[in-house]
Each structure stands twice: as structure tokens, then as C-alpha cells.
Amino acid sequence: MTTAMLTSNAASATQPDDTTARPSKAPRPRRANPLASTRVQSILLLITLLGSWEAAVRLFKVPKHLVPPVSDIGVALWRGLATGPMAKDGFWYHGGVTLSEILLGFFIGGGIGLGIGIVVSQMPKLEALLEPYVAALQSVPKVAVAPIIVVWLGFGIGSKVVIICLLTFFPVLVTSIAGFKAVDPDRIDLLRSLSATRWQIFRKAKFPSALPYIFAGLNMAAAFSVVGAVVGEFVGAQAGLGVLILQMEAQADTGGSFAVCVVLSVIGILLTSLLRRVQRRVLHWMPADTSQRTVNV
Amino acid sequence: MNTTLQGKPDYIRIAGLSKTFGGGSDGVLALQQIDCTIQQGSFVTIVGPSGCGKSTLLRILAGLLDYEVGSVVLDGQPIHGTRRDVGVVFQSSILLPWRTVLENVMLPAEVIGLDKKEARERAMQLLHMVRLDGFEHKLPRQLSGGMQQRASIARALLHDPKILLMDEPFGALDAMTRERMNLELQRIWMESGKTVVLITHSIPEAVFLGDKVFVMSPRPGTLERVLPIDLPRPRTMEAMSHPVFASASATIRERFSHAASFD
Numbered sequence: 029m030t031t032a033m034l035t036s037n038a039a040s041a042t043q044p045d046d047t048t049a050r051p052s053k054a055p056r057p058r059r060a061n062p063l064a065s066t067r068v069q070s071i072l073l074l075i076t077l078l079g080s081w082e083a084a085v086r087l088f089k090v091p092k093h094l095v096p097p098v099s100d101i102g103v104a105l106w107r108g109l110a111t112g113p114m115a116k117d118g119f120w121y122h123g124g125v126t127l128s129e130i131l132l133g134f135f136i137g138g139g140i141g142l143g144i145g146i147v148v149s150q151m152p153k154l155e156a157l158l159e160p161y162v163a164a165l166q167s168v169p170k171v172a173v174a175p176i177i178v179v180w181l182g183f184g185i186g187s188k189v190v191i192i193c194l195l196t197f198f199p200v201l202v203t204s205i206a207g208f209k210a211v212d213p214d215r216i217d218l219l220r221s222l223s224a225t226r227w228q229i230f231r232k233a234k235f236p237s238a239l240p241y242i243f244a245g246l247n248m249a250a251a252f253s254v255v256g257a258v259v260g261e262f263v264g265a266q267a268g269l270g271v272l273i274l275q276m277e278a279q280a281d282t283g284g285s286f287a288v289c290v291v292l293s294v295i296g297i298l299l300t301s302l303l304r305r306v307q308r309r310v311l312h313w314m315p316a317d318t319s320q321r322t323v324n325v
Numbered sequence: 326m327n328t329t330l331q332g333k334p335d336y337i338r339i340a341g342l343s344k345t346f347g348g349g350s351d352g353v354l355a356l357q358q359i360d361c362t363i364q365q366g367s368f369v370t371i372v373g374p375s376g377c378g379k380s381t382l383l384r385i386l387a388g389l390l391d392y393e394v395g396s397v398v399l400d401g402q403p404i405h406g407t408r409r410d411v412g413v414v415f416q417s418s419i420l421l422p423w424r425t426v427l428e429n430v431m432l433p434a435e436v437i438g439l440d441k442k443e444a445r446e447r448a449m450q451l452l453h454m455v456r457l458d459g460f461e462h463k464l465p466r467q468l469s470g471g472m473q474q475r476a477s478i479a480r481a482l483l484h485d486p487k488i489l490l491m492d493e494p495f496g497a498l499d500a501m502t503r504e505r506m507n508l509e510l511q512r513i514w515m516e517s518g519k520t521v522v523l524i525t526h527s528i529p530e531a532v533f534l535g536d537k538v539f540v541m542s543p544r545p546g547t548l549e550r551v552l553p554i555d556l557p558r559p560r561t562m563e564a565m566s567h568p569v570f571a572s573a574s575a576t577i578r579e580r581f582s583h584a585a586s587f588d
Contacts, residue, residue, distance in 0.1 A: 214419045221387050221413040222436045222484075223406075232432070236423050313423040313464055 096283035104287035116267075119291050125267040126257050127295055129185055133192020134253040134299075138246055141197040145204030145242075150230070155205065166202060170194040171259045178264040188265060192256035196249035200242065207241025208234060240314065243307045250303050254296045336488065336520050337363040337386070342395030344381055354545035355381045359395070361539060361548055365487075368514055368521045370535035372528060374581060378546020379524045383492050386522060387413045400487065409437055412481035412519075414491040418473035420465035426476050427452065427461035433484040444483065451479035454513060471502040475509070482517060489514075491523040495530070504562065507533055511559055528581075532573045533560060540580050549580050 062068050078098045084090075085097040092100065111118025148155045174191050181187035215233040224232070261270025269288050276284035344356040355378040363369050371379045384390035385397060388407035397404045399411075412433075420429045427448055434444030452461055455475040457468075465473055474494055481489055494510075495503045507530060514521050525531050531538045538552040554573055556564050564570055 212419075214415060214417060215421065217389055218413070218415065218419045218432075219436065220389055221407055221411070222433050223409050224436045228436055232435070233421065236421070311423075313466075315466065 093280040093282050096286060100283035101286040101290070104281070104284040105290055108284070108287055108291070119269070119272075119288070122267055122269050122272045122288075123291055123295065125185065126261065126269045126292070129188040129192060129257045129260070129268065130253045130295065130299065132185075132189045133256060134196050134249055136189065137193030137196030137253075138200045138249045140193070141200030141245070141249070142204050142242060145201045145208070146235075148201075149205055149208030149234075149238075150226075162198075162202065162205075166198050170198075171256070174259055174263045178260070183264050183266050188257055188260035188268070191260040192253045195252040195256040199248035199252065200245040203241045203245030203248075204238060207238030210241065211237040240311060243303075243311065246303060247300065247307075250299050251296065254292060254299070258292065334365050335362040336365040336367075336400060337361075337522075338396075338398045340396050340398075342382075342385070342392060342397055344378070344385065344390070344392050344394070356385075356392075357545040357547050359546075359548050361551065363520065363522065363537075365520055366518055367536045368511075368523070368534055369537050369539060370523045370525060370531040371539040371541060372525055372531035372577060373541030373546070374526060374543055376546075377541040377543040379541050380492055381546065382541075383490050383522065383524050387411055387490050389413075409484060410487045412484070412486035412489045414474075414478055414481045414489065414494045416493045416496055418465070418470075418477040420473055420476055420480075422465050425462045425464060426457060426468065429465065429476060430480045430483055432480060437484055439484065447485075448479070448483055451482055452476070454516065455479045455509070470498055471506060474498065474506065478510070478513065482513075482519070486519070488520040488522065491521065493524050493526065496526070503527075503530070508562070510534065515559060528574050528577050529565060531577070532570055533565065538573065538577065540577050542580065550576075552576060 082098045085095055105119075108119035111120060113120045113124065115121055148158060171191070173194070177190050177194075178187045181190060211234050215237060216229055219229045219233050257268065258270040258273075261268040262274065265271050269292055273285045273288050276282075276288065339359050339361050342356055342359040343354065345352040345354050347353055359382065371382065373379050381390065385392050386399070386404065388404055388411065391405065399408070402408075420426070421432070424432070427445075430448040430452060431444055433439075434441065434448075449461070452458060455478055457472060457476055457479070460468060460472065460476075465476070468476065474497075478489075478494070495506050498506060510521075510523075511534060523531075523534060525534075532554055535552075535554050538554060539548055540550040540552060541547065542549045552573055554569065556567060556569050
């Protein structure tokens with residue numbers, strides 16, 4: 029992946045000359061000592077950190093309900109994963125519930141945010157009217173209303189989906205409005221000069237131009253949706269990884285809680301990397317920037 | 326008068342055109358009482374310092390900007406709104422970065438709804454004409470500035486417009502590339518037989534390319550003078566040392582300094 033980024037950077041850096049232009053070939057990656065690779069180094073770093081964690085806990089005899097040794101977390105992780113998909117004490121069942129909440133909340137909240145963003149952006153008057161409210165609502169900490177939502181909608185999956193929607197809606201709305209605002213007016217003039225319809229202008233110039241902004245919002249929404257699911261489950265739920273954490277902590281099973289956190293992290297990582305993959309495909313025309321590389325690691 | 330143009334019908338007639346931006350006492354008069362005609366198949370350059378309203382005039386011709394006072398008639402029909410027999414080349418190439426060069430050149434066909442296959446053939450011909458063979462499937466960012474602007478000229482010609490409006494198309498290019506682009510544009514114009522209206526603030530560019538040079542002066546934008554350039558075609562870079570070239574340039578420069586003294 030790192031090499032792919034490097035080559036596309038090199039391609040964009042070489043601006044071909046007017047007459048002799050030929051897109052330059054990417055330099056070949058050098059085969060070097062595997063220890064010199066950043067990826068290998070970062071894995072070594074992880075192993076070292078986990079090893080010192082294990083050693084420190086055992087050496088200083090830290091109580092297990094405060095900080096469990098890494099091996100305990102590993103055992104809990106194994107026990108949780110070695111369960112049937114419908115086992116009420118297993119990770120698959122609760123993980124499935126949480127993942128469905130996340131996906132539903134992400135798509136519904138993000139979809140509504142994008143939809144309203146598009147509609148509002150095409151109507152400057154409506155946009156000016158709504159702008160102060162969007163700004164004010166955006167600064168309300170949405171998780172604070174989570175208990176109210178649970179009171180309204182109960183302990184089922186619905187309340188969690190609504191909480192996630194609240195969290196994912198705003199970043200997508202705000203970035204899509206910003207994206208449509210940032211469309212180069214020259215692109216609109218170009219299409220207007222060809223007597224394009226409003227729909228053609230939207231489809232061929234405005235929407236593709238706004239896509240990088242929309243993806244920035246979707247990335248935020250993906251991260252928020254995991255937070256929203258856990259917070260919602262903490263407040264009140266019958267199932268889900270958040271519920272599992274509460275149950276385990278009630279039994280002083282800190283190792284189990286850590287194991288659930290690992291599962292949650294994996295869900296988060298899978299979600300964001302999947303989104304990035306879609307983004308790279310959709311925005312293939314954009315030069316790969318360095319910010320993406322750091323976020324990707 | 327340029328003898329080659331005699332007998333050609335007037336393609337564009339502008340009469341008493343004025344354009345004010347904003348209303349009331351804050352209004353800025355961008356164009357004042359413009360009267361001129363442009364013959365079919367001719368190459369007209371409009372030169373003037375910034376703020377002389379030359380871009381406003383072009384936007385009105387393109388139908389991108391409306392006007393209230395005067396009349397602008399193109400091919401017998403008054404211009405109100407955009408029309409599909411006009412091709413516009415803007416200051417920057419405005420290639421859509423997510424489309425390949427070929428897809429960018431095909432854009433007018435998609436918008437207007439021309440036959441895909443024919444349009445594709447024509448796009449390939451035009452890309453050949455602007456010497457971009459082999460770059461059809463590259464993205465705009467893989468092209469140099471001059472190549473991008475050539476692609477945008479090909480795009481403007483795709484739907485076979487009768488007139489090409491160019492708003493300082495080479496302003497962002499370095500001097501060497503610009504001279505080469507001027508030669509190429511002359512060749513493209515001679516091959517295509519279009520009417521071309523080109524805006525520039527470069528006096529040599531205006532004289533080199535134009536059958537007629539419209540000299541404009543600022544605040545408010547007025548058409549100072551129409552200068553016929555009697556130089557044979559195709560003009561080469563050597564034409565720049567021709568006495569006609571020198572005297573035309575001097576006349577325009579004098580107009581500019583005259584206008585500047587009022588500032």
C-alpha cells in the first residue's frame with residue numbers, strides 16, 4: 029500500500045512538458061532488509077508493548093480486575109469468539125446486534141444528511157435560512173440526548189439506530205453543504221455555456237465536485253457510528269457489545285471487557301478501511317495525498 | 326479593409342449595448358454604448374486593459390450574462406441566454422478532473438445529446454487536430470497547462486459551433502508556449518472556418534491573430550477603435566517584425582497610454 033501511494037505521488041509530481049510529454053514510469057520499489065520496513069517495525073513495536081504489559085502486570089502483581097494481563101484478554105477473546113452465532117454470552121451474537129445498529133445508523137443518518145445537504149444546497153435561500161440552526165445543532169453534544177431517545181423508543185435496536193443517526197447526520201450534512209458551496213463556478217459556467225439543464229449541471233459538475241467533501245463527512249460518520257452504538261447500549265439495551273461490557277464489568281471481568289473493546293476496534297477498523305476503499309475507487313482521479321496515508325496506518 | 330472578408334455577411338451585430346452591474350447609485354457601468362459587427366468566418370481579437378469590460382462583452386455573447394440596454398444579434402437572432410451553436414473557451418481549461426481527456430472533450434455531446442459514436446469519432450479527430458493523439462485516456466492532471474488548454478479548445482469545437490468565443494485562453498501560459506499556441510490556434514481556425522472572437526490583454530497576441538482588433542478602454546468599458554490588420558495568412562512569427570504589425574501595435578499601445586492618463 030505504501031508503495032502504491034509513493035508511485036502515485038511520483039506520477040502527479042512530474043508535470044509533462046508540452047511536446048515531449050509521456051507519463052513517467054513509477055520507480056521500482058527496492059528490495060531491502062525486512063527489518064527496515066515500517067510495517068515490520070510497527071508490528072515489532074506492538075509485540076514489544078504487549079510483552080512489557082504482560083511482564084509488568086505479572087511482575088508487580090496488579091489485581092486482575094484493574095489491569096488484566098494480555099494473556100487473559102487473549103483467552104477471553106478466544107472464549108467469546110468460540111461461541112455459536114446465537115449464544116447470548118458470545119461475541120458473535122452481541123457483535124451482530126451492534127454491527128447492524130452501526131450499519132443502519134450510518135446509512136440512514138448519512139443518507140438523510142446527504143439528501144438534505146443536496147436539497148438545501150440547490151436552494152440558496154433555504155440554505156441561508158437553515159444555516160444558523162445547523163451550526164447551533166452541530167455543537168449540541170448528541171450523546172447527551174441518548175437517555176431521552178431510549179425513554180422514547182425503548183431498549184430495542186431502534187433507539188440505538190436513532191442515536192447513531194443523530195451522530196452521523198450532521199457531519200455528512202455539513203460537509204456536503206460545504207462541498208456544494210466550494211464547487212468551482214467556472215465548471216457551472218462551462219455547462220451553462222452548453223445550455224445544460226439544472227439536472228445536468230448537478231450530475232456532471234456539482235455532485236462529482238462535492239464528492240471529496242462528502243467522503244470526508246462519511247469518514248467522520250463511520251467513526252461516530254461506533255461511538256454512538258456503544259453509548260446507546262450503555263444507556264439501555266438488551267443486547268450488543270456495550271451491554272456485554274457492562275455485564276462483564278459487573279462481574280469484575282476486566283479481561284473480558286478489554287476483549288470486547290478489541291472486537292469493537294476491529295469493527296471500527298473494518299468499517300473505515302472499507303469506506304476508504306470505496307473512496308479510493310470513487311475518487312480515483314484525485315492525487316493520493318499524504319494525509320490519507322497517515323490515517324490509513 | 327481586409328479584402329478577404331469583403332462580401333461576407335455580418336454574423337454578429339452589436340448596437341448600443343450597455344451593461345451596468347448593481348443598481349441605483351452604486352451601479353458600475355461595465356460597458357457603454359458598444360456598436361460593432363463581426364463578419365462570418367473572421368477572427369476578431371478584443372484587446373484592452375483589465376476592467377475594460379472585455380470579459381463582460383464575451384459573457385454576453387456566450388449568453389452567460391444578460392443585458393438590458395442595446396441589442397446583440399447573432400446569426401439573425403437576438404442573444405438572450407445560452408445557445409448551442411456557440412463554443413466557449415475559458416481563461417482556465419476547466420477540464421473536469423475526474424474525466425479522461427476524451428471524456429472531457431465528449432462533454433458537449435452528452436449535454437446536448439448527440440450520437441455517442443459519431444461524437445467519439447469527432448472527438449478523436451479534434452484531439453488529433455490539437456495534437457493530443459495518445460493522450461485520450463489520460464487524466465487532465467497528467468497534462469501540462471498548454472495541453473489542457475488545447476483539450477479545452479477541442480471540447481469547445483465538438484458540437485461544431487459556428488462561433489468560438491475565447492476568454493484570454495492563453496493568459497496562464499508561459500510566453501514560449503503562448504506563441505506556439507497562437508500559431509496552432511491560427512491553424513485550427515483556418516482548418517475549421519469558424520468565426521472566432523478572442524479576448525486578450527496582450528497586444529502582440531491581438532495583432533498576430535486578428536483580422537480586426539477591437540481596442541477597448543476602461544471605466545466605463547467602451548470600444549475605442551476597430552483596427553484592421555492587413556497581414557497575409559497564414560501568419561508566421563516573422564510577421565511580428567512586419568511594418569504593419571509594428572504600426573498596429575504602436576497604435577494600440579498609444580490608445581492604452583491615452584486611456585491610462587485619465588486614471
